[in-house]
Amino acid sequence: MENDEAIVVRSIDFSETSLIVTLFTKRFGKIEAIAKGGKRLKSPFESALDILTQINVTFIQKKNDSLDILTESQVIRRFQVKQNNLHGLHAAYYIAELINLFTEKNLPNSQLYNFATEKLFTLVNPAPINVVNYHVAQFDFQLLHENGTQPAIDFCAECGQKIITQNNRQIIHFKNSAGGIICNNCTEICRKLKQPYSLLKPETLNLLKHFETEINNKIKTQPNDNNTISQFHNNTILDTLNLLNNYINYQLGSKPRTQKYLN
Numbered sequence: 001m002e003n004d005e006a007i008v009v010r011s012i013d014f015s016e017t018s019l020i021v022t023l024f025t026k027r028f029g030k031i032e033a034i035a036k037g038g039k040r041l042k043s044p045f046e047s048a049l050d051i052l053t054q055i056n057v058t059f060i061q062k063k064n065d066s067l068d069i070l071t072e073s074q075v076i077r078r079f080q081v082k083q084n085n086l087h088g089l090h091a092a093y094y095i096a097e098l099i100n101l102f103t104e105k106n107l108p109n110s111q112l113y114n115f116a117t118e119k120l121f122t123l124v125n126p127a128p129i130n131v132v133n134y135h136v137a138q139f140d141f142q143l144l145h146e147n148g149t150q151p152a153i154d155f156c157a158e159c160g161q162k163i164i165t166q167n168n169r170q171i172i173h174f175k176n177s178a179g180g181i182i183c184n185n186c187t188e189i190c191r192k193l194k195q196p197y198s199l200l201k202p203e204t205l206n207l208l209k210h211f212e213t214e215i216n217n218k219i220k221t222q223p224n225d226n227n228t229i230s231q232f233h234n235n236t237i238l239d240t241l242n243l244l245n246n247y248i249n250y251q252l253g254s255k256p257r258t259q260k261y262l263n
């Protein structure tokens with residue numbers, strides 16, 4: 001029997017009374033478990049199994065591909081958005097879907113757990129769309145970092161050459177299949193070979209570098225740290241979000257279902 005805290009990232013009906021839930025736990029990583037009687041009003045789960053709820057959970061781990069068995073759960077925090085905060089709600093659903101798509105079962109990542117819960121509960125509070133977009137873009141970047149697929153932003157992802165951006169006028173390109181920015185020589189080769197790449201604005205690169213610096217220095221963006229966010233133009237935040245989402249789609253080979261509700 002194991003105890004841990006977790007975020008409910010998916011919850012589906014299994015039978016009249018039971019649910020199958022996907023939980024991102026702090027110490028055990030992602031688990032898939034059956035909650036027998038989870039749909040009954042009076043169950044040991046305290047109706048704690050709604051998506052995005054942070055819970056304390058007790059479960060029995062099963063070997064191989066069998067579902068774990070949930071025996072008990074209590075709510076730590078419910079994800080309740082304030083004042084018709086649809087942007088925040090959609091962003092939170094997107095983050096939950098990404099966690100489910102990117103994490104492996106039973107592979108602990110408490111750093112990602114902490115970051116994800118902090119982001120999710122930041123999104124409860126109403127905020128302008130650019131602030132929500134910033135949080136989602138930052139989550140995208142952190143997730144890619146934790147997953148070992150963070151895009152290259154300091155050197156050419158094709159040839160490894162260091163790319164120095166001294167001024168904000170330099171033209172840089174980004175290539176999903178290479179895994180990051182590419183130098184002018186490699187861009188020329190891609191152009192000749194008709195391989196897809198896109199233009200990356202210097203401001204977008206700056207924001208990506210800002211995310212990287214925050215990870216390296218373990219800086220936490222505070223929920224109300226709008227001074228940091230307001231350094232970046234709304235269009236820059238949106239461009240960065242779109243770039244990272246496209247990169248994520250490339251990595252996954254498909255588009256997350258909830259991505260269309262963003263922006």
Ligand SMILES: [Zn+2]
Nearest residue numbers: 156159183186
């Ligand atoms: Zn190159």
